[in-house]
Amino acid sequence: MLKPIFTFLAASLLLVGTASAETVKLALIDPLTGPMAAAGQPAFEHLKYEAKRINANGGLNGQDLEIVGLDNKVNPQESLVQLQKAIDDGVRYVTQGNGSSVASALISAIEKHNQRNPGEEVLYLNYAAVDPAFTNERCSYWHFRFDANADMKMNALTDHIAANDDIKKVYLINQDYSFGQAVSKAAREMLKEKRPDIEIVGNDFHPLAKVKDFTPYVSKIQSSGADAVITGNWGQDVTLLVKAAAEFGLEAPFFTYYGASSGVVTQLGDKGVDRIYQINEYYGEFEDPEMAKRQTELYEQAEWDFYYLRLSTMLDMLKKSADQAKSTDPVDVAKAMEGMKLETTTGEVVMRAEDHQIQLPMFISVMKDDMEYGAEGTDYNFKKVARIDREAVSLPTTCRMRRPK
């Protein structure tokens, strides 16, 4: 009586076994529920969409790429549990982006895992956690970063602000954790060097993903007489901040890291036009027909905009490395990825071997109306204001990497 059930179970186990041998799994450990889900969900959809393109072009060295979503609620402890779960399921590639607090925990855990389990190494592809430490004093061989770090972005942003003589007073508001502190520190140091006459009229930190009502902060900014606001806020923290600012008629422009985060355009409407700036590796014009196609398709399929060019770059580099190494083993792939060059729609990008920090051109863009490809189904999107070349964005590193023998 039980025998058929057992044979069925055994057969299905076998099936699972063969399936996992054929596909390469990439686990996304990010907030997929909760207040920060608006940051994790689009990345998940994006990856799934791009994985289809990679697989249609032959996959990773002939093997199909499969994206697995694991919800961490932006919590480092939860992320470690999910990482262990992924490793137990045979996942050898992990990606994460939202929250440097999470990234920090993952780097340590993966470093330890790889030391203790030779032959089962895990590679960590970081697409958005931009605490500069990860490619400087805390750099790890198993970590590759595909986004410009907070200092590189601030370098580009402060160049732009320094060139604008109308800006005399700057207000800083950031999330109270390693990333927000890094943004604030970089802004103060770089502005002091580039434009000593600029006065920092405020330097606020608020808890991550806890503030629902930004109006008290906005009144503070208003009364400080700031000409510009710099914020590294992401997810709901940037949406609610700029929403409150627009509601109270704050005139000062916002120089943001993540002003094009989902929800901003819908919440602000015309109050955000010419007021919200963003520093990012891409913008919302899509002059390249291939990118325009991806924007249209992704929006049709998943109702998310093509925001993460870096996720496409990441998967393209992963494919190129695997094809070059003729292997999907993380050890071989990591070796091939070091120093790799890739031609993207914005120009050539390089994965610097020294610290595993990608070197890429960056763009400052500003929210505009009547754009050809509107974000979130509106007519608003981010229009290019300035391009900063790869060499100008680049910063030296203090990383002394310990490479496996």
Added chain:
Amino acid sequence: MLEIVIFSTLNGILYGLLLFMLSSGLTLIFSMMGVLNFAHASFYMLGAYFAYTMGMEIGFWPALLLAPILVGGLGAMVEKFGLRRVHDNGHVAELLFTFGLAYVIDELVQLIWGTVAVSYREPDYMREPLFTLFGTDYSIFRGVVILIAVFMFIALWFLLKKTRVGMMIRAALTHGNMVGHLGHNVPRLFMGVFGFGCALAGLAGVIGGPLLATEPGMAVTLGPIVFVVVVVGGMGSLIGAFYASLLIGLIQTFFVAIDASIADILNAFGMNVDPYGEVTGITLASLAPMTPFILLVLILIFRPRGLMGELEP
């Protein structure tokens, strides 16, 4: 400085009134039925989502009226078919029931409306400034919210103090059995109060949704603060809840607005501490989200019955 004081006061009052709308229902339910409704903030969330969905079809104002009624009806159903049966098994069972209910509602909301925030906004004409002071706009919507809250407070007071139903409710608060023996239908009264309390939470959701953010986490973030309001105000005291809400609203906004660290304050009192120390360097602004809970601890230590509470817990 003056502008900070004025706008912080306005914002604090607005936030406080929103808290009061939420906590008035909770404290009413608690004082009447002895049920600490853990799912109360979930009804607040439902109010926001209902208004969002209805608002797209019938506009903001009808939704403002209908969404709380729907939430209230749902609350009444929960009382009649759920809570009433659980009631026989004592308070722990009731507590667990509402606790579970909160989870169920959270999950349902995520299933129906998705895990990310929906774009629930006030109508465009209400985003215009009501007045502009020191270059800062104060939107019509915020004015309307304050009006609605004040109107609700007066209506609630009138209902409880001046009507026959209010008299019954007040009697049932202290002498539930006696009211029953006098021939009033106390279970129906309970159902009404529970539904009404939920409707108030729903109303708070309708106006809190556009003000804050309409997302599945909104119940979890506001839930604990509402309990703080009820405890600080005194279990079951409506006036206490009112004072506590305003107090917490104002303290929280002013803490953000004041640019000082713990050391600055201590030094102002003549102490000599390091202004950049680990603890003393913490700014009041970063303490702001913690203030309701600090207040909760202080109240429980020094005045366990709360500001206006009559009963020792």
